[in-house]
Amino acid sequence: MEMHDLSAIAATCSKRCVLATAIKVEGHAYRKQGVSMLLTEDGSMYGSISPGCLESDLQARVERILDTGQIEIVEYDMRPEDDLSWGETVGCGGLVIVLLEPVQGTLQSMLVRMNECLQTGAVVQFTRIFQQGFSKVDYRLSLTRIADDKAHIFEFEHSALTEHIRANESSHHAKPQPISRLKESESVYNGTKLESASVKANPWDLPSLLTSTYHAKPRLVIIGAGNDVLPVVKLAQLAGFRIVVADWRESLCTAERFPGVGLCLGFPREILSALQLNREDYILLMSHQFPREREILELLSEVEYAYLGIMGSKTRTERLLNGLPPLSHVHSPVGLSIGAEGPDEIAISIAAELIASKRSVAAARRKAQKEVEHGTDGYSACSR
Known part of the structure; x- marks a missing residue:
């Protein structure tokens, strides 16, 4: 947690x-x-x-x-x-x-x-400033919104x-x-x-300035609302993702099937327009509908994202990607290779791969943060 x-x-x-x-x-x-x-x-x-x-x-x-x-x-x-x-x-x-x-x-x-900020997908820096022999503490909250590759800082300070x-x-x-x-x-x-x-x-020898950087839960967009998506949603929630299930089949993409999960009903172009994907997002293609997934991939060639998992065999994925510009961060067949069989085991392999990818991103952020803050009198702890 x-x-x-x-x-x-x-x-x-x-x-x-x-x-x-x-x-x-x-x-x-x-x-x-x-x-x-x-x-x-x-x-x-x-x-x-x-x-x-x-x-x-x-x-x-x-x-x-x-x-x-x-x-x-x-x-x-x-x-x-x-x-x-x-x-x-x-x-x-x-x-x-x-x-x-x-x-x-x-x-x-x-x-x-902080909760309000993280719910919007913002990055939050929470700073404690100790004074007078650690008998006084000032709190400062800085919010960074990432939009169009620009960081907008909003500061809230209390003492x-x-x-x-x-x-x-x-x-x-x-x-x-x-x-x-x-x-x-x-x-x-x-x-x-x-x-x-x-x-x-x-x-x-604690520093007088302690800063922790918190990132919102990464968003996982699952294209497809079939039965095999249900265990993936449950495990991904436990793994710390906020989920959006998107599909063009109204009978499948319902709150009854996916309680507590964001839903997006529409065809590929409508889904991507509504979700406004960004470089922090994780994407899973699990619709098993070849033409729709091909359309999604064509649209993704112009979008940044952190992870793209494609359900299906290597042969099927090669057909899906044939003739498209090279796509980044592609994982196919999706999930870690653990010999998984059946929807539950496959869901476990997918969740494990999502966790590995998320931790890799967090580690890269911590490394970059340490390089930026090298030589200061504070530390920054980066957390998902």
Whole structure:
């Protein structure tokens, strides 16, 4: 579950909740820096930061954070190989620094706005600016719309003061507890204050500017509304795509068959005109109608897109493409080669290939972002 899902939940959730974000990760860890999850006052969790070894401790902090309205920064150091205090369920190692923020006031408004922006397909940059020894945080939301190869920036800025982050108030336990590095000149370990220790407010050398870049769910346009499309839609939704099913057969392209999915009824030229495909879109041809798919491919020669999967044999695809200008990002036969048989297994192979393609795009973006931001005092975590 990524930020586009979490912001949607935060925008509509009637329960009080806390946003947990891994703001620094070193060594081996389950998730990457910048990943977030939501924890509600009734114990519900959305998303994950670890394979389950940190979430119970994070949940135990929720009530205090919601009651005080204060943020906390918590350290989980699971790097020492001889440290058995985490038990057998850790499943990961490394250092993870987690920021816990009550979703209220300014932050809640920001997440509502973020959800609105991501629903339009925009790219959102969410920036936290820490000041005064990490006791004050300013939030900034920047929206980038991609149209005609031009980026249009709209900025929304809010400021929210938080009091000094409270120290970990856990009682003595035999098992070592994670450290909450909080007030200046004050540290808590295993529930005991270290009077002689002088701990700075930022012992992990966190940058004062933390920026995360979030892309909307990529759009998957499936041409065809036959029965074999049904399992593909379900798996693609789980894989983080927003789906549009397009077909010229009114009896197949219905909300009853595809609940919660965008629908586009029309012939090829009408479909492409209505959808306004762009370089972020994924396309699947699954109509099994040769003339219509040939028409779609002729129109796609003038369109940018991220992925084009064609259902059918190589021979059929060669006939479809015969005489057309070379098309980019073509995957045919569609799906990873796993020996799939039947519609369900084929759907799994298609979903796997879509995930692989999506991750490749995200990795390229992260690499480009790091090159742009090299030498700055902040980091950017790119996420789908």
